[in-house]
Amino acid sequence: MPFPQARTADTTQKAVSAANSFLAMLNDVQRAKVNLPLNKTTRSNWSNLPTGARFQSGATERNGLKFGVLTAAEQEAALALVRSTLSPAGYEKVINIVNGDEMLERETAPQRPASTATRFGRAEYYIAILGKPSVSDPWMIQFGGHHLAINVTVAGPANVLTPSHTGSQPTMYTFNGQTIRPLGHENDKAFALMNALSPAQQKQATLAYEVADVVSGPGHDGEVIQPEGVRASGFTTAQRNMLLDLIREWVGIINADTARAKMAEIQDHLADTYFAWSGGTTNGSRAYFRIQGPAVMIEYAPIGTGTDHIHTFYRDPTNDYGAKVIKQ
Known part of the structure; x- marks a missing residue:
């Protein structure tokens, strides 16, 4: 089936606008950390493991900036970028995973030894932009943390979600009733x-x-x-x-x-x-x-x-x- 180029081109334009809006909110140091080159090494540096673990790539830190160092407005701008290429149901699933991990952090933090580097929760999710946001040249959005790795490659009208990881712990919880x-x-x-x-x-x-x-x-x-x-x-x-x-x-x-x-x-x-x-x-x-x-x-x-x-x-x-x- 041919790619629906006109409509997905609109999605790409929205993603570029969202990426540029987010980057404009950051200072130079933050911008350099969140906007990295797109290459084999950077695109494969992601994991389902929590902060504090050695990832499967060999790295000990995800690409980009973690939400814990962003202001509320910067977090919202980052989430707007994540949302720009996803469906409403897909974005809801992502947020439900993040909220579930926040529940896990609240439950486990009191029992966790002070010496451990393991951390869960919303503050430990990272946002990265690989390459320069463009309506024609390839670039990538990475958003992830424990039990979540959203990797969206954007290349002209094409938006590619794979590879991606979704997980859950707990598998059921109560949030806002x-x-x-x-x-x-x-x-x-x-x-x-x-x-x-x-x-x-x-x-x-x-x-x-x-x-x-x-x-x-x-x-x-x-x-x-x-x-x-x-x-x-x-x-x-x-x-x-x-x-x-x-x-x-x-x-x-x-x-x-x-x-x-x-x-x-x-x-x-x-x-x-x-x-x-x-x-x-x-x-x-x-x-x-x-x-x-x-x-x-x-x-x-x-x-x-x-x-x-x-x-x-x-x-x-x-x-x-x-x-x-x-x-x-």
Whole structure:
């Protein structure tokens, strides 16, 4: 499906304007720290791990500036930049993850040894701009912290979300009187799909081993794993639609026009896409799943023995970091 250039060009212009507005609010020292060159080293320096950890890239600090050193107005400008390329639902998911991590910080801080460098919470999320914001030349928006890595490559009208990480701990919390499940739809739709498969399909989908974490996460750029599970070529129309609806939870984080084009590409290759499962099949059970095809790689992994700590990952085997549209 051709890229919807006119509409996504509008998104790119909004992103450029938001980036320039944010940069204009910073002093020279801050600007130099947040606006870095776009290259292989900078774009791969991101992680799902908390502040204080050594990241998979070998770095001990994310690119950019953390929210804890920004004023309230600067934080809002940074979030406006993040929001500029995302869908409303995608942005809400991002904020729900951040708020969940703030809850984790409040719960764990009193028990944490003073000597530990580990930190959670909103203040420990970082914003970075790689390259010069442009409506034609490639650049990148990075926003992340514990359980979140949003990497949006912007190249002309193209907005590319992969690779990206979304996670949650806790998986459910109360905020402003509302019950929030940042990854609730991902969980529920996956269990619904698994239970919509026939016994023979479930047997094909089920892996013969347990999976402790995502296998294609940060630090694994360019790696290829063998597809496993049940192939969607044998799915009924209803099962295919359920699989597409599940995939859309990750693809739909980006703006609607970009997501629509990406979903069309995934649908074109759906017959060669695999669904794999490890764990119980009753919703609420601990279960890992993977969706892997020519145009998509998604993983969902409970961490530890329970279900209150989730890592998920989304890659495009053909277009991580906008490989199709830029050469870096």
